[in-house]
Amino acid sequence: SYVLTQPPSVSVAPGKTARITCGGNNIGSKGVHWYQQKPGQAPVLVIYYDRDRPSGIPERFSGSNSGNTATLTISRVEAGDEADYYCQVWDSSSDREYVFGTGTKVTVL
Amino acid sequence: QITLKESGPTLVKPTQTLTLTCTFSGFSLSTSGVAVGWIRQPPGKALEWLALIYWDDDKRYSPSLKSRLTITKDTSKNQVVLTMTNMDPVDTATYYCAHRKPGYYFDYWGQGTLVTVSS
Numbered sequence: 001s002y003v004l005t006q007p008p009s010v011s012v013a014p015g016k017t018a019r020i021t022c023g024g025n026n027i028g029s030k031g032v033h034w035y036q037q038k039p040g041q042a043p044v045l046v047i048y049y050d051r052d053r054p055s056g057i058p059e060r061f062s063g064s065n066s067g068n069t070a071t072l073t074i075s076r077v078e079a080g081d082e083a084d085y086y087c088q089v090w091d092s093s094s095d096r097e098y099v100f101g102t103g104t105k106v107t108v109l
Numbered sequence: 110q111i112t113l114k115e116s117g118p119t120l121v122k123p124t125q126t127l128t129l130t131c132t133f134s135g136f137s138l139s140t141s142g143v144a145v146g147w148i149r150q151p152p153g154k155a156l157e158w159l160a161l162i163y164w165d166d167d168k169r170y171s172p173s174l175k176s177r178l179t180i181t182k183d184t185s186k187n188q189v190v191l192t193m194t195n196m197d198p199v200d201t202a203t204y205y206c207a208h209r210k211p212g213y214y215f216d217y218w219g220q221g222t223l224v225t226v227s228s
Contacts, residue, residue, distance in 0.1 A: 043218055
């Protein structure tokens with residue numbers, strides 16, 4: 001089945017830019033979605049189809065996807081952005097399954 | 110306003126069958142393109158997709174758990190039920206249900222329910 005790999009952790013200073021990668025075989029051909037999860041809370045969709053933001057999500061959150069890597073970028077990082085982030089795709093192969101990445105803990109220094 | 114809420118036992122014994130119910134509002138599971146999925150998260154670990162049921166009653170399961178899972182819907186009650194057989198301590202997790210609009214992502218999630226498997 002399809003595998004999505006993320007770095008376990010990313011650290012960033014307030015006001016700087018955090019980039020979280022999501023690696024998968026030819027992931028650029030798939031739609032990638034990103035979720036933010038704060039401790040004790042359910043995940044929240046922050047980016048869908050590579051770069052679209054749901055209403056209510058700040059413009060500081062953006063995404064890109066090409067080749068074997070998708071990236072979630074958080075600009076002007078705030079303390080409230082500290083959370084776990086997960087990428088997700090739909091694998092249209094024979095299993096037709098939904099796949100989540102391994103998750104990245106973003107720490108704001 | 111779309112809301113979902115999971116309900117079910119908080120503790121099950123090994124080998125038992127787990128039955129979880131997702132009760133939702135704000136949408137209809139008879140609307141074309143709509144689906145409801147189940148996702149779980151063991152303590153301190155990543156999200157894992159389990160199953161999904163579509164408006165037309167088509168169903169999809171995680172290949173690794175397919176033999177143990179059954180997902181059904183009751184459109185009149187706005188509920189989706191997930192059963193998982195032969196529970197094991199490694200199945201201890203928070204179980205979430207989530208709304209999937211046309212498009213392969215989950216835009217609304219329930220609060221989750223923690224299920225512990227222990228004798």
